[in-house]
Amino acid sequence: MVKKTVIEVDGCSGVDITETLSSLKDFTQSIQIETPQGLSRVEVRVKRIERSGECWYLRIGLRKRDGWLWGEDFSVCVEEAGPLFRINIERIKGVGRVHADVFGLWIVELLKKKCAAVSPVIVSRL
Numbered sequence: 001m002v003k004k005t006v007i008e009v010d011g012c013s014g015v016d017i018t019e020t021l022s023s024l025k026d027f028t029q030s031i032q033i034e035t036p037q038g039l040s041r042v043e044v045r046v047k048r049i050e051r052s053g054e055c056w057y058l059r060i061g062l063r064k065r066d067g068w069l070w071g072e073d074f075s076v077c078v079e080e081a082g083p084l085f086r087i088n089i090e091r092i093k094g095v096g097r098v099h100a101d102v103f104g105l106w107i108v109e110l111l112k113k114k115c116a117a118v119s120p121v122i123v124s125r126l
């Protein structure tokens with residue numbers, strides 16, 4: 001389980017990153033997870049997003065056909081590092097069904113819609 005990851009992005013402005021993170025409220029993704037009954041398809045949905053300075057706190061929920069399962073909380077902080085930006089993603093609550101690096105790469109995919117030349121590099125995974 002990857003709890004924390006840092007992704008450096010080049011080719012995108014701080015404004016584009018901020019707009020992308022602020023728009024995550026409507027984000028959904030379908031994934032498969034391991035359950036005691038085997039693999040199960042669930043929908044990942046950002047249920048709540050709050051901003052504090054350069055960090056966003058996100059509550060995501062996982063939903064099966066028959067109802068909500070559990071939630072995970074992430075903090076996503078952005079810092080400028082010269083011409084690059086570092087996006088620090090950390091799961092701060094939850095069992096780890098959604099890994100921080102996977103969630104970070106979903107954010108990068110959304111960034112690619114705004115910045116065609118975005119170049120991401122995962123520099124840390126814990």
